[in-house]
Amino acid sequence: MADEAQTEAGSLSSRVIELRKGRGLTLEQLAAASGVSRSMLSQIERGKANPTLAVTLRIAQAFDMNIGDLVDQPWTASRIEVVRGNDASQLFRDDRDCRIRTLSPLHMEKNVEFYEIRLAPGARLKSAAHFEGTRELLTVTQGQARVIAGENRCELNPGDSAHYHADLEHTIENDGEEELVSFLVVTYQ
Numbered sequence: 001m002a003d004e005a006q007t008e009a010g011s012l013s014s015r016v017i018e019l020r021k022g023r024g025l026t027l028e029q030l031a032a033a034s035g036v037s038r039s040m041l042s043q044i045e046r047g048k049a050n051p052t053l054a055v056t057l058r059i060a061q062a063f064d065m066n067i068g069d070l071v072d073q074p075w076t077a078s079r080i081e082v083v084r085g086n087d088a089s090q091l092f093r094d095d096r097d098c099r100i101r102t103l104s105p106l107h108m109e110k111n112v113e114f115y116e117i118r119l120a121p122g123a124r125l126k127s128a129a130h131f132e133g134t135r136e137l138l139t140v141t142q143g144q145a146r147v148i149a150g151e152n153r154c155e156l157n158p159g160d161s162a163h164y165h166a167d168l169e170h171t172i173e174n175d176g177e178e179e180l181v182s183f184l185v186v187t188y189q
Contacts, residue, residue, distance in 0.1 A: 012056070013047040015070060019063050020045075034062035081105050097123035103183075113186040119143075119174035126171045133189030136166040141183065144176035156182075 020030050027045075031038040035058050036051075043049035044059075051059070053067070060070040083090055083103055092100040097120050104114040117138075119125060138147060139161040147154050148171040149164040155175070156162055164170065166186065174180035 013045050017045050030062060034058045098125055111188045115184040117182045117184050119180040121174055121177055124171055124173040129168045130166045131188060132167045134166040135187050137163045137185040139183045141181045143174060143178050143180035145180050145182060146173040146175045
């Protein structure tokens with residue numbers, strides 16, 4: 001257990017040093033930006049202190065990051081995050097016409113979202129315009145869909161995909177006789 005804490009402290013220390021030097025900051029400048037004392041930052045960088053969550057958060061915010069980005073380095077992370085099919089917390093909407101299940105972990109940065117969408121026959125999912133630059137990619141796996149984005153429209157069958165602007169009013173309709181099952185990827189710029 002002590003070895004694990006030491007490894008985590010060492011990983012954080014090298015990450016803070018890398019980010020601070022990469023941005024050309026002195027310890028004093030990072031202390032001013034984060035509200036964490038210079039001496040505490042020095043101890044963290046030398047691996048002599050294991051900071052509290054609150055201190056780690058303030059350091060992450062000083063680098064315009066979240067804690068996950070500060071602590072987790074993509075090339076060293078070995079975790080696999082699983083979103084279970086029966087996890088009710090992942091349901092964005094669930095009624096007789098429409099079921100929207102979030103497939104991406106809820107804590108992820110929100111520049112990409114991934115959903116499973118199920119629409120009953122005759123049902124529709126109408127959305128107001130999202131932020132400028134937002135795009136959606138809808139892939140149908142079962143049933144038939146009609147996608148309307150602004151003045152544009154298309155019909156989709158199983159295996160078809162449509163990529164469209166979602167920064168204007170848009171609608172996904174089930175115009176078939178069976179349940180529509182589809183996957184939606186939303187990207188924000």
